[in-house]
Amino acid sequence: MKPFKISYRFKAQFELQSMVWPGLLFVFIFAYLPMYGVMIAFQQFDFFTLIENANANIFKIFASSEFVGLQNFKEFIHDDSFWPVLRNTLGINILGLIFGFPIPIIFALLLNEITSAKFKKTVQTVSYLPHFVSWVIFGGMVLTSLSADRGVVNAILVGLGLFDSPVEFMANPDYFWTVAVVSGIIKSFGFGAVLYIAAIAGVDQDLYEAASIDGCGRFRKIIDVTLPSIMGTVVIMLIFSVSGILDTGFDQIIVLQNSLNVEMSETIDTYVYKLGVGQMRYSYSAAVGLAKSVIALILVFLANYLAKRISGKGIM
Amino acid sequence: MVIGKTIGDRVFEFANSLFMIGLIVVTLLPFWMCLVGSFSDGNEYLRGAISLWPEGFNFYNYKVVFMDKTIYSAFLVTIMRTLIGTALSVLFTALVSYGLSRSNLKGRNIYSVFLLISMFFSGGLIPYYLVLKQLGLIDSFFVYIIPALFSVWNMLIFQSYFREIPSVVIESARIDGAGEYRIFFQLILPLSKPVLAAIALFSVVGHWNAFYDSMIFTSSQSLETIQLFLYRIISNSSEAAGMAKAAADAVPVGARKVNPETIKMATMMVTTFPILISYPFLQKYFVKGVMIGSVKG
Numbered sequence: 001m002k003p004f005k006i007s008y009r010f011k012a013q014f015e016l017q018s019m020v021w022p023g024l025l026f027v028f029i030f031a032y033l034p035m036y037g038v039m040i041a042f043q044q045f046d047f048f049t050l051i052e053n054a055n056a057n058i059f060k061i062f063a064s065s066e067f068v069g070l071q072n073f074k075e076f077i078h079d080d081s082f083w084p085v086l087r088n089t090l091g092i093n094i095l096g097l098i099f100g101f102p103i104p105i106i107f108a109l110l111l112n113e114i115t116s117a118k119f120k121k122t123v124q125t126v127s128y129l130p131h132f133v134s135w136v137i138f139g140g141m142v143l144t145s146l147s148a149d150r151g152v153v154n155a156i157l158v159g160l161g162l163f164d165s166p167v168e169f170m171a172n173p174d175y176f177w178t179v180a181v182v183s184g185i186i187k188s189f190g191f192g193a194v195l196y197i198a199a200i201a202g203v204d205q206d207l208y209e210a211a212s213i214d215g216c217g218r219f220r221k222i223i224d225v226t227l228p229s230i231m232g233t234v235v236i237m238l239i240f241s242v243s244g245i246l247d248t249g250f251d252q253i254i255v256l257q258n259s260l261n262v263e264m265s266e267t268i269d270t271y272v273y274k275l276g277v278g279q280m281r282y283s284y285s286a287a288v289g290l291a292k293s294v295i296a297l298i299l300v301f302l303a304n305y306l307a308k309r310i311s312g313k314g315i316m
Numbered sequence: 317m318v319i320g321k322t323i324g325d326r327v328f329e330f331a332n333s334l335f336m337i338g339l340i341v342v343t344l345l346p347f348w349m350c351l352v353g354s355f356s357d358g359n360e361y362l363r364g365a366i367s368l369w370p371e372g373f374n375f376y377n378y379k380v381v382f383m384d385k386t387i388y389s390a391f392l393v394t395i396m397r398t399l400i401g402t403a404l405s406v407l408f409t410a411l412v413s414y415g416l417s418r419s420n421l422k423g424r425n426i427y428s429v430f431l432l433i434s435m436f437f438s439g440g441l442i443p444y445y446l447v448l449k450q451l452g453l454i455d456s457f458f459v460y461i462i463p464a465l466f467s468v469w470n471m472l473i474f475q476s477y478f479r480e481i482p483s484v485v486i487e488s489a490r491i492d493g494a495g496e497y498r499i500f501f502q503l504i505l506p507l508s509k510p511v512l513a514a515i516a517l518f519s520v521v522g523h524w525n526a527f528y529d530s531m532i533f534t535s536s537q538s539l540e541t542i543q544l545f546l547y548r549i550i551s552n553s554s555e556a557a558g559m560a561k562a563a564a565d566a567v568p569v570g571a572r573k574v575n576p577e578t579i580k581m582a583t584m585m586v587t588t589f590p591i592l593i594s595y596p597f598l599q600k601y602f603v604k605g606v607m608i609g610s611v612k613g
């Protein structure tokens with residue numbers, strides 16, 4: 001009986017293992033090999049290397065290339081685009097976080113105060129919509145809405161007397177950050193609120209009754225009952241937002257960018273794309289990309305530390 | 317519990333409702349203006365003031381859009397990648413996730429750590445690009461399918477669902493002599509329709525909206541997706557003007573009725589149409605999908 005059992009178990013386990021291995025192989029190829037490839041940031045790998053080694057395997061070139069230390073990073077720091085690119089990346093993303101993070105929470109809290117279930121559902125459904133269209137489409141609509149001659153935004157601003165004459169928003173670099181941050185918020189606040197709405201729905205109703213008996217008004221209940229109850233979700237979402245802070249926005253920026261506003265719209269992602277894929281300066285742009293990852297990592301630890309200090313909750 | 321509403325409450329509720337209506341307007345207005353523009357007469361549109369209704373209602377902009385041959389190829393590429401990519405990635409991710417969700421899998425913890433690390437670290441665009449190049453995926457249709465086959469994020473969602481399936485179900489099937497693959501395909505998949513539907517929907521939307529990969533990893537016109545096609549039209553006015561010119565040569569009568577702006581809007585509406593019509597029916601599944609995912613996260 002025993003030999004049968006062992007072979008049976010082995011066979012079962014082999015089948016089970018064979019389900020998992022292809023996934024591991026996939027992640028090895030598409031996630032770990034690029035991580036190994038990061039070493040080109042410390043080498044001199046570019047268009048000419050590819051030409052000289054026309055038929056060689058890229059990994060062999062990696063392994064045999066000479067290391068040049070931090071030369072690519074030094075080159076980036078001394079490049080004229082260093083400050084504009086860093087400033088735009090941090091500026092657009094940090095402003096996006098400062099304004100974009102609280103808005104879904106406020107929206108969820110206010111939506112919860114709507115008494116008509118049908119109206120609530122309608123608002124919620126509409127608010128998700130922009131999340132499901134691509135940045136190309138949404139960005140195209142933003143450009144149309146902001147155009148000087150036929151844009152609805154200019155019509156409203158001039159109509160209200162805020163502006164004397166229509167403004168070419170996309171042709172003026174000064175407006176780019178505002179356009180990027182506001183359009184980003186409009187696109188994402190609705191879907192960003194989904195988890196908060198769920199968290200609010202899960203708050204123990206007895207707490208509200210107890211608060212009412214204690215004489216709390218509507219605002220006191222929001223501040224003293226609802227908000228503390230969803231604080232865990234808020235902190236986790238905050239840390240996630242910070243960790244992705246420098247990643248987001250390639251699609252958005254590239255759609256909204258044009259040659260007139262490039263000075264305020266070039267971010268690390270668009271810069272890496274243009275230099276790496278466009279000009280084939282692989283090592284240099286990989287170094288720029290790596291610098292971004294390092295900055296992002298520092299920001300995550302900072303956010304986690306601050307979250308722990310302030311609320312006693314963190315993810316690490 | 318009914319307590320009489322104070323005046324303050326009523327004022328707040330009124331202002332709050334008004335604010336929500338304002339939000340709906342802000343969200344829908346860009347879509348509406350785009351729809352209006354796409355049905356407008358091109359010349360009227362440029363001359364007239366802003367209006368919430370098409371001026372000189374006509375279909376010429378759409379005719380021009382569909383006269384352009386590249387849009388058909390772009391649609392075909394996008395539909396193919398959406399169908400093939402979604403089917404394969406959902407199946408593959410589900411299979412791997414199922415294997416990993418089984419507590420008797422040997423090496424399970426090491427496997428999980430190996431997969432989770434890839435969520436937090438990445439090599440960045442350029443090393444990734446070079447790996448795709450080495451694999452021969454650059455400027456190939458498969459760059460839309462293969463790198464999207466597996467997602468650790470979706471795996472976590474699948475796992476949290478599979479763990480809810482009572483192990484008795486699997487055990488009894490095993491006693492009846494079913495192999496692991498048979499259990500997966502004939503037992504687990506039919507039991508997992510809600511999570512399969514949710515992940516498939518996210519995947520469909522992701523493939524339909526994907527722009528990054530066709531912009532960065534392909535260069536042939538024949539591999540252009542509908543989003544890249546649209547990006548070309550939006551970012552470069554001469555492209556839309558070229559379409560208008562080509563249309564004017566083909567159909568002189570309609571030439572005066574279009575301009576690059578209204579053509580852009582018609583292209584945007586055509587591209588977003590499949591999302592807009594399916595959205596009201598599907599949106600509740602998206603929300604469910606997020607909820608399934610957040611149980612663990």
